[in-house]
Amino acid sequence: MTHEAVRQTSPPGPHPARWRILGFLxxxxxxxxLDVTVVAIALPHIETDLGLSREALTWTVSAYTLTFGGLMLLGGRITDLVGAKRVVLAGLLVFTLASLVTGLAGSADILVGGRIAQGVGAALLSPSALSLVVSLFDAEERNKALGVWSALGGTGAALGVLLGGLLTAGPGWSWVFYVNVPIGLVIAVMLAVLLPARPPVAAERPRLDILGALLVTASSASLIYGLIAAGEQGWLSALTGWLVLAAAVGYVLFVLWQRRTRSPLMDVRLLVRRPVATGAFLILMATALMIAVFFLGTFYFQHALGYGALQTGLLFLPVALATMLGANLTGRVLGRWGARALAVASLIVAAIGLAVPVVTLTPVSVVVGVAVAAAGTGAMFVIASATALGQVAPHEAGIASGIVSTFHEFGASIGAAVVSSVAAASLMGTTLTGFTSGFIVAAVAAAVGAVAAALVTPGRSTRQG
Incomplete structure (x- = not known):
């Protein structure tokens, strides 16, 4: 056999630019x-400039996370169908163009529409980018690459609050969105050059479950709309009740459809497995609590106390650092202590921290209390992923990861919606009692979550060494 024949039949080696590609991805x-937390600091300024209602203000956060989470699994299916490179580039361009439109928004309709479009781009980009990371790296290098990828969550929270303050205080809130445009275009050009063309295998092509994606997104939108409407209509109003009922019916139809269709969006049987269900619950709780306190804090500091955007961003920096510290420490002791003990402890820590501003609502108590709570939520992010993904088969890891990511985004939507309605009067600047009520609800939710975690979180695995 000639050297040429050997070269043609040998399997391709690792991509030479894989680490650069990982950097751009x-x-x-x-x-x-960033586009979840960076907007939180800018919300009071957006409200003033565009004259937004409380509902529109809440949808500025929830529209993005709801679309992102609702369509993420569909984005993964599209990646399998047409190839990761095409979907990454398409998602980047959609997200970049949507960011430009959102920054130019002069009304609530354009602003929320732009955020929805950003969510569509994110739902295409995130799963296809992760698919490329998995395919470009092997063995130990893959573990290192995935570790870098996972660390972006805590880094994003830290950078988001600081960058939001810097941009809003400097060139203005529009630049919270404009900053994505040059970065997105540069990354798109570089990835178009660097990424290998890896066409999908035709025999493995799945069908797209458009109906499933519409059902889960519409049901979640109905739930979020009901939670937001409760701020004016009341928690026991007919409108709130009908919207929540419509969401429940939609979720039931989604499950029935997933059991019937030949190419489901997700294997709903995974959701009844204790580890995956627990991981989804913990990630939803962590994100809901994190977004809730960002929402409360940014309006308390900027509306009630008159602080500037930069000062507010700097006050939230200890909160973001506490999130990363909690995640880091939990990663070190998870194997030794087990998920159940850490899940309960992290939620108790969060509840204690969130109770501090309830006792006395001052700038110091808010920063200290929320930072303590953030250490607990940071721990929950790690516990949730490890619990959900630690005992699934390799061929189920992708869909289980997608479920956890979906609940991450839904948690952000729910957290913003609930706290917006609970603290409605304070967000509109008429009283401070709404802030206290918001922290009470968050603290109680964390405490109830701790009880639930004690009951549902699996104990230490016998396979842990």
Whole structure:
């Protein structure tokens, strides 16, 4: 056999530019994460400039996370169908163009529409980028690459609050969105050059479950709309009740459809497995609590106390650092202590921290209390992923990861919606009691979550060494 024949039949080696590709994909993923928290600091300024209602203000957060989470599994299916490179580039361009439109928004309709379009781009980009990371790296290198990828969550929270303050205080809130445009275009050009063309295998092509994606997204939108409407209509009003009922019916139809269709969006049987269900619950709780306190804090500091955006961003920096510290410490002791003990402890820590501003609502108590709570939520992010993904088969890891990511985004939507309605009067600047009520609800939710975690979280696995 000639050297040429050997070269043609040998399997291709690792891609020479794989670490550079990871760098560009990582920055792209960071943009998606940043766009949840970076907007929180800018919300009071957006409200003033555009004259937004409380409902529109809440949808500025929830529209993005709801679309992102609702369509993420569909984005993964599209990646399998047409190839990761095409979907990454398409998602990047959609997200970049939507960011430009959102920054130019002069009304609530354009603003929320732009955020929905950003969510569509993110739902295409995130799963296809992760698919590329998995395919470009092997063995130990893959573990290192995935570790870098996972660390982006805490980094995004830290950078989001600081960057939001810097941009809003400097060139203005529009630049919270404009900053994505040059970065997105540069990454798109570089990835178009660097990424290998890896066409999908035709025999493995799945069908797209459009109906499933519409059912889960519409049901979640109905739930979020009901939670937001409760701020004016009341928690026991007919409108709130009908919207929540419509969401429940929609979720039931989604499950029935997933059991019937030949190419389901997700294997709903995974959701009844204790580890996956627990991981989804913990990630939803962690994100809901995190977004709730960002929402409360940014309005308390800027509306009630008159602080500037930069000062508010700097006050939230200890909160973001506490999130990363909690995640880091939990990663070190998870194997030794087990998921159940850490899940309960992290939620108790969160509840204690959130109770501090309830006792006395001052700038110091808010920063200290929320930072303590953030250490607990940071721990929950790690516990949730490890619990959900630690005992699934390799061929189920992708869909289980997608479920956890979906509940991450839904948690952000629910957290913003609930706290917006609970603290409605304070968000509109008429009283401070709404802030206290918001922290009470968050603290109680964390305490109830701790009880639930004690009951449902699996104990230490016998396979742990």
């Amino acid at each position: 990582g920055v792209a993923q960071l943009m998606l994460i």
